[in-house]
Amino acid sequence: MGKVRERKETGKLYLDFMFEGLRCREQTALPDTPANRKKCEALLQKVEAKILLGEFDYAEFFPGSRNLKKLAKAGALSGTGRASNAMADPDQETDQSPLFPDFADLWLEENKIQWRASHLRNVESILESSLKPAFKNKRLTEITKANILAARNKLASRKGRAGNIQMAPKTINSHMAILRMILTEGAERFDFANPYRNIKPLKLKKVNIEPFSLHEVERITKYVRKDYQNYYLVRFYTGMRTGEIDGLKWEHVDFEKREILVRETLINGKTEYTKTDGSQREIPMFGPVYNALKAQNAATGKLSKFVFCNRLGEPLDHNNVTKRVWYPLLQALNLKKRRPYQTRHTAATLLLASGENPEWVARVLGHSSTEMLFKVYSRFIPNVTRMDGSAFERLIGSRSEDLEESENA
Secondary structure: OOEEEEEOOOOEEEEEEEEOOEEEEEEEEEEOOHHHHHHHHHHHHHHHHHHHHOOOOHHHHOOOOOHHHHHHHOOOOOOOOOOOHHHHOHHHOOOOOOEHHHHHHHHHHHHHHHOOHHHHHHHHHHHHHHHHHHOOOOEHHHOOHHHHHHHHHHHHOOOOOOOOOOOOHHHHHHHHHHHHHHHHHHHHHHOOOOOOOOOOOOOOOOOOOOOOOHHHHHHHHHHOOHHHHHHHHHHHHHOOOHHHHHOOEHHHEEOOOOEEEEOEEEEOOEEEEOOOHHHOEEEEOOOOHHHHHHHHHHHHOOOOOEOOEOOOOOEOOHHHHHHHHHHHHHHHOOOOOOOOOHHHHHHHHHHHHOOOOHHHHHHHHOOOOOHHHHHHHHHHOHHHHOOOOHHHHHHHHHHHHHHHHHHHO
């Protein structure tokens, strides 16, 4: 008797049954829910009833199934239950798997419900600009490892953003990750070997950070335009991401507990769920942050639901602020040109250098662990991380002194 089962890797249901002495599995696009299980069980009952009566036409129920080839080769599709003469003849077999662009669209439709709007836009862009053109005439089963590597090499030759000569390895990896997911789903659904096996992501360059010193922070917040002074004070002393501070609303500022509640991020002028679940957090109002937010509330509290906004009460356009306020200020102060995101790196280094517990700092910044802190910031805080050899030097120094005293005794 057949069963309706869940594929652990995808959470999708499939039918598992016997036909003409062969075990057959047919994948569905349905996630495992009670309602979907009832649908699949009803279909399975109909299939098994047809098999019992000798009236089952495999191709009618599962057109395009990879099992048709297997059954034809085994001679299981002759007579009653035969799919077609062409399919029963191995020499006339045709590949019934869909073209890559068609299956990519289906995969997108099935998965988009679980994604943030910004991630959906990113995936759509990757599909339309890179993946679908690269495999536009390929059926899923025709794609080889060589095809995948060729597509990756082509991406590497494309011009990157921000004037970069080539597309960054991180960006290439994000494109290839989408391709891998599509091919993995296709391989499971149409029962073919996934050609993406054993392809490793490109190695990423070490993150280069250039945080500001405390003295530089004080100069910047002193000489910046007055209407942006509170904005940069909060950025430097909380380490909030650009989207988090630009999307911060007054409802998420708790003056009583002196906490900033990070619940949303601003992307393309609209607020949505934060980057990850770990990004949902509470940030204490350090140092001048409380007074800065109080002053900001007096200025924009009645104008907008956003803490930092333009004269119309709309959220800030970070590109505009960067070009008109941030870069001109750095130039005026004779400071090296650095992206505004360095304010976040500055907060991290200042917190760690002051001796705060790394695990607590990770939570404040919205990191899931301390791994990134030590990987990215360790060279700026040697005395805190104990990665400068000082402990070892003290140890051998004390042992040398002990030995010298014993010899002189």
